[in-house]
Amino acid sequence: MGTTKNVDMSSKEMKVKIVTDPEKKVGDNQATNQTNQNSDSENQPVEKTVKPKIQKVRSKKYQAVKSKVDRTRQYDALSAIELVKKLSYSKFEGTINADIEVKNTDVSVEVTLPHSTGQQRKVVVVDEQVLKEIEAGKIDFDVLVSSPEFMPKLAKHAKLLGPKGLMPNPKNGTLTTNPAQAIKELAAGKQILKSEKKQPLIHLPLGKTSMETKKLIENLRTLLNALKGRAVRVILSPTMGPGVKVDIESV
Helix, strand or coil: CCCCCCCCHHHCCCCCCCCCCHHHHHHHHHHHHHHHHHHHHHHCCCCCCCCCCCCCCCCHHHHHHHCCCCCCCCECHHHHHHHHHHHCCCCCCCEEEEEEEECCCCCEEEEECCCCCCCCCCEEECCHHHHHHHHCCCCCCCEEEECHHHHHHHHHHHHHHCCCCCCCCHHHCCECCCHHHHHHHHHCCEEEEECCCCCCEEEEEEEECCCCHHHHHHHHHHHHHHHCCCEEEEEEECCCCCCEEECHHHC
């Protein structure tokens, strides 16, 4: 029988080296780092960019005349117009404008003011010569009147005339079988007033600051009568100068 040798295992040290998967280690570290980054980003306050409000700087002249207006008061028509005349500080003859807030954004009214506003409007009737000028991009008129026979030719220029509000339309009297009559009415001051598309506002020049106050009041009264109770608020202002609130009932 062979001799059995006893081996003393206690005299030897066994070193065990644990080797981890390199790819797994890198992946785990990346995941851990990403988690830490996400956690840090969640804890950090979110910065929002806020655009500063641009405040309109008024001139010294404007500030001086503004102090003459009581912003909390609604003036009667006579007092309002007289005050607006005094508030105008332009070197040229100013225009008194009416800014009217109405009840909704689909207001459209026809009005002919009894007195000229001092605004000269050039009215032309479509003919072959006018068509040539439109084709060349020459627009030197404020109102365009047409008979139905010219509408097919004008339709080609709808993209040019439409945005300018110059496309003839039967609703405002510029598309008619009697252009001569339309010219006469428009020359007398007939116009169609429409509220803005996005805001219930109508803007209209009432006349020049040099006009008689009585005539300006009559223009304002005619305008409000045409609106038939749909006016909510009226503010009168000169070309250069602050606005004045008007008591509608006084008109």
